[in-house]
Amino acid sequence: MGSRRFLPPVLLLLLLSVIASAAASQSLLRMISENQASGDSDGLYCDSWRLSEETNNAGYWGTIPARCLQFVAEYMNGDRYALDSDVVAAESLAFAQTVQVAGDGNDVWIFDVDETLLSNLPYYAVNGYGSEEFNETTFDEWLNLAKAPALPASLRLYEELLGLGFQIILLTGRVEAERNATEKNLSFAGYHSWTRLILREASDIGKTAVAYKSEKRAQLEAQGHRIHGNSGDQWSDLLGSPMATRSFKLPNPMYYIQ
Amino acid sequence: MGSRRFLPPVLLLLLLSVIASAAASQSLLRMISENQASGDSDGLYCDSWRLSEETNNAGYWGTIPARCLQFVAEYMNGDRYALDSDVVAAESLAFAQTVQVAGDGNDVWIFDVDETLLSNLPYYAVNGYGSEEFNETTFDEWLNLAKAPALPASLRLYEELLGLGFQIILLTGRVEAERNATEKNLSFAGYHSWTRLILREASDIGKTAVAYKSEKRAQLEAQGHRIHGNSGDQWSDLLGSPMATRSFKLPNPMYYIQ
Numbered sequence: 441m442g443s444r445r446f447l448p449p450v451l452l453l454l455l456l457s458v459i460a461s462a463a464a465s466q467s468l469l470r471m472i473s474e475n476q477a478s479g480d481s482d483g484l485y486c487d488s489w490r491l492s493e494e495t496n497n498a499g500y501w502g503t504i505p506a507r508c509l510q511f512v513a514e515y516m517n518g519d520r521y522a523l524d525s526d527v528v529a530a531e532s533l534a535f536a537q538t539v540q541v542a543g544d545g546n547d548v549w550i551f552d553v554d555e556t557l558l559s560n561l562p563y564y565a566v567n568g569y570g571s572e573e574f575n576e577t578t579f580d581e582w583l584n585l586a587k588a589p590a591l592p593a594s595l596r597l598y599e600e601l602l603g604l605g606f607q608i609i610l611l612t613g614r615v616e617a618e619r620n621a622t623e624k625n626l627s628f629a630g631y632h633s634w635t636r637l638i639l640r641e642a643s644d645i646g647k648t649a650v651a652y653k654s655e656k657r658a659q660l661e662a663q664g665h666r667i668h669g670n671s672g673d674q675w676s677d678l679l680g681s682p683m684a685t686r687s688f689k690l691p692n693p694m695y696y697i698q
Numbered sequence: 699m700g701s702r703r704f705l706p707p708v709l710l711l712l713l714l715s716v717i718a719s720a721a722a723s724q725s726l727l728r729m730i731s732e733n734q735a736s737g738d739s740d741g742l743y744c745d746s747w748r749l750s751e752e753t754n755n756a757g758y759w760g761t762i763p764a765r766c767l768q769f770v771a772e773y774m775n776g777d778r779y780a781l782d783s784d785v786v787a788a789e790s791l792a793f794a795q796t797v798q799v800a801g802d803g804n805d806v807w808i809f810d811v812d813e814t815l816l817s818n819l820p821y822y823a824v825n826g827y828g829s830e831e832f833n834e835t836t837f838d839e840w841l842n843l844a845k846a847p848a849l850p851a852s853l854r855l856y857e858e859l860l861g862l863g864f865q866i867i868l869l870t871g872r873v874e875a876e877r878n879a880t881e882k883n884l885s886f887a888g889y890h891s892w893t894r895l896i897l898r899e900a901s902d903i904g905k906t907a908v909a910y911k912s913e914k915r916a917q918l919e920a921q922g923h924r925i926h927g928n929s930g931d932q933w934s935d936l937l938g939s940p941m942a943t944r945s946f947k948l949p950n951p952m953y954y955i956q
Binding site: 484485487488489491492494495496497498499519520523524526527528531532535681686687688689691 | 742743745746747749750752753754755756757777778781782784785786789790793939944945946947949
């Protein structure tokens with residue numbers, strides 16, 4: 441488990457005194473979000489923060505709030521992350537079962553890869569659960585090990601969708617150079633029989649995830665595919681035009697991709 | 699702070715054994731969503747259900763899950779609804795403060811009315827917190843009383859946005875016949891100085907909320923307005939083209955409007 445950082449008491453007192461003096465003149469709303477006294481209120485605040493990032497209210501954020509490190513660690517390792525993921529998968533399947541699959545190979549379900557099919561929790565558990573700036577070097581080392589486990593709920597959903605006759609298309613922000621490691625990891629985790637694995641080509645580098653993924657969905661539709669479902673842990677997997685008939689947001693309180 | 703519920707060990711073992719025996723033959727995913735053992739597990743399940751409806755994963759739902767009645771009642775009356783609303787308002791304001799307001803009267807913030815500016819909690823508290831089918835007759839009686847209180851976080855945000863120079867446009871699914879009662883109620887709750895209150899006209903009846911509200915946003919943009927923010931408790935307040943620069947989803951686990 442990564443290092444846990446807490447404010448030393450002296451620094452905390454200093455912070456509180458700054459807050460107290462600023463409170464009279466500053467916005468109450470900003471106070472609530474940024475400067476609320478720490479301690480037992482952290483859990484309540486962090487639960488609200490998690491809802492806000494899951495609903496995309498928080499907008500872009502670089503690292504998790506410092507006071508929420510313990511909360512995020514407990515969430516990711518406890519029953520709640522697993523059950524939240526189970527419920528998303530159950531709702532995805534309930535919708536999938538209402539789709540008339542034509543059998544012409546054009547009924548598509550899109551999955552993102554990281555934190556959707558594969559879990560990088562073993563990496564983030566030793567790298568601060570999103571409390572540290574993203575380190576491309578160490579993450580690439582982890583990626584190339586190709587040992588990320590499946591998210592259990594997603595693997596079960598994936599199998600069910602194959603059984604219903606959907607074509608599975610994987611659409612990831614990973615780059616072409618990572619194709620081999622990605623395919624190896626997906627197989628290691630138990631995935632098989634996908635129709636296509638789409639990664640960023642040279643021409644996609646620098647595009648936002650929303651732009652890149654929307655373009656790819658538009659191309660798929662232009663090729664005659666009907667995109668019924670889209671599963672991703674980032675709003676940038678799901679938003680933008682065209683959207684799938686139904687989009688499913690998997691939980692991820694560790695990082696945000698624009 | 700709301701009580702945190704954990705599964706007693708015996709129940710957990712029972713649940714695990716049921717899951718294990720059923721996993722081989724049945725869809726585990728359906729089991730989790732529909733047949734999970736009731737009792738203390740309700741809190742954990744209902745928390746996941748609430749996340750799923752707040753993220754729009756649940757899609758359309760008519761009434762809340764029966765097992766979640768107590769959960770929803772406690773959520774709405776406890777600290778969590780208030781704090782979740784505070785955090786949304788704080789994030790809305792943080793974004794609003796980054797907007798360059800031109801002073802030409804075209805910098806707009808859109809608010810929905812019910813469960814966004816006004817709280818109908820006094821009505822739902824005596825009508826099952828979303829566990830009963832919507833009753834238009836009794837709701838209209840409540841609406842015409844014009845006594846719904848403000849959501850405190852929204853009222854504070856509203857005042858801050860006026861102070862920043864935004865034009866406030868109210869866009870509601872209520873109909874023109876309810877204009878007087880709506881204006882009276884907004885004033886009663888402390889709101890003032892809005893630029894326009896847009897209600898459904900005869901030609902809007904029968905449209906989905908997404909279609910109606912998207913059309914109105916398109917008209918506003920065609921008139922030269924820049925829609926920076928949009929606050930609503932329903933995804934149908936926020937989704938559809940065009941969208942605001944930033945959309946803010948307020949919590950509402952009591953009902954879903956398409």
